[in-house]
Amino acid sequence: GENVEQHPSTLSVQEGDSAVIKCTYSDSASNYFPWYKQELGKGPQLIIDIRSNVGEKKDQRIAVTLNKTAKHFSLHITETQPEDSAVYFCAASKGSGAGSYQLTFGKGTKLSVIP
Amino acid sequence: KAGVTQTPRYLIKTRGQQVTLSCSPISGHRSVSWYQQTPGQGLQFLFEYFSETQRNKGNFPGRFSGRQFSNSRSEMNVSTLELGDSALYLCASSSGAEGNPFFGSGTRLTVV
Numbered sequence: 001g002e003n004v005e006q007h008p009s010t011l012s013v014q015e016g017d018s019a020v021i022k023c024t025y026s027d028s029a030s031n032y033f034p035w036y037k038q039e040l041g042k043g044p045q046l047i048i049d050i051r052s053n054v055g056e057k058k059d060q061r062i063a064v065t066l067n068k069t070a071k072h073f074s075l076h077i078t079e080t081q082p083e084d085s086a087v088y089f090c091a092a093s094k095g096s097g098a099g100s101y102q103l104t105f106g107k108g109t110k111l112s113v114i115p
Numbered sequence: 116k117a118g119v120t121q122t123p124r125y126l127i128k129t130r131g132q133q134v135t136l137s138c139s140p141i142s143g144h145r146s147v148s149w150y151q152q153t154p155g156q157g158l159q160f161l162f163e164y165f166s167e168t169q170r171n172k173g174n175f176p177g178r179f180s181g182r183q184f185s186n187s188r189s190e191m192n193v194s195t196l197e198l199g200d201s202a203l204y205l206c207a208s209s210s211g212a213e214g215n216p217f218f219g220s221g222t223r224l225t226v227v
Binding site: 001036041042046049089091102104108 | 148150160215217218223
């Protein structure tokens with residue numbers, strides 16, 4: 001089955017700096033790669049996603065890049081703010097055209113933004 | 116538009132008992148998936164339902180089961196509870212087309 005590795009497990013940055021989280025996946029058939037932010041006591045919140053026909057996607061301060069050949073994808077957060085502090089999860093799935101998702105998650109990265 | 120609603124938020128059960136958790140998806144969403152989150156194993160896929168049919172199943176024992184109703188609401192059941200079943204159980208819904216999965220806040224199950 002699919003295996004997703006996520007690094008680093010913890011990340012501390014100064015407010016205003018950039019943060020990068022990297023993930024690798026094992027199944028070349030995976031074609032959907034979402035990123036989730038989880039705050040204490042809440043469920044994972046989708047922040048951005050990318051599909052295998054796209055190499056990069058950006059939404060304001062957040063961007064995701066995908067390298068299908070190397071089977072890795074990364075989350076980039078620029079101009080970090082204290083409210084970005086949370087646990088971030090990457091995931092991979094062989095989403096079908098019928099919208100069937102079986103997400104395999106990385107172990108998570110605890111991001112701390114220091115004011 | 117209301118998000119994914121899971122009830123109850125917290126539950127304490129005794130070993131050997133069974134439990135039923137409920138999930139109401141976002142209006143219009145027909146796909147519901149369940150995940151187990153623990154500190155040791157992280158987030159793991161349990162199963163997915165679409166139009167009352169199970170489409171995918173993860174690697175969990177048969178004690179874990181689920182169902183989906185005609186209004187897309189879903190329930191999952193765990194029988195003969197074990198201490199290791201203590202976890203946050205998360206439900207996610209998607210439109211079933213190319214819609215992205217959105218998660219609820221989960222049900223925190225503690226088995227004592």
